[in-house]
Amino acid sequence: xxxxxxxxxxxxxxxxxxxxxxxxxxxxxxxxxxxxxxxxxxxxxxxxxxxxxxxxxxxxxxxxxxxxxxxxxxxxxxxxxxxxxxxxxxxxxxxxxxxxxxxxxxxxxxxxxxxxxx
Numbered sequence: 773x774x775x776x777x778x779x780x781x782x783x784x785x786x787x788x789x790x791x792x793x794x795x796x797x798x799x800x801x802x803x804x805x806x807x808x809x810x811x812x813x814x815x816x817x818x819x820x821x822x823x824x825x826x827x828x829x830x831x832x833x834x835x836x837x838x839x840x841x842x843x844x845x846x847x848x849x850x851x852x853x854x855x856x857x858x859x860x861x862x863x864x865x866x867x868x869x870x871x872x873x874x875x876x877x878x879x880x881x882x883x884x885x886x887x888x889x890x
Contacts, residue, residue, distance in 0.1 A: 807859065810858055814859070824846075825841065
């Protein structure tokens with residue numbers, strides 16, 4: 773349901789006051805998306821995986837370093853995989869709608885071509 777002209781004006785006034793009061797917050801909110809957060813989490817999981825690998829290499833010093841490194845690698849791989857799946861699902865949802873819409877249009881066109889002209 774679209775907003776009325778009055779509601780649009782109120783919303784514009786609120787946005788303008790927010791930008792005037794706290795421009796840093798307004799910029800952050802305006803540029804941050806779900807994809808941005810997921811990518812940041814994936815980068816964190818990759819860094820954690822590398823740290824776990826480095827700990828795993830310390831098996832020479834102690835077995836506990838290697839075990840903790842392996843656990844850290846496993847946890848970060850699972851977490852990163854979950855975030856990748858979230859990112860992929862978000863893109864597939866958008867793509868799925870486009871593909872589905874294109875397929876429906878193709879089938880309508882195909883049915884229309886099969887009808888005899890009047």
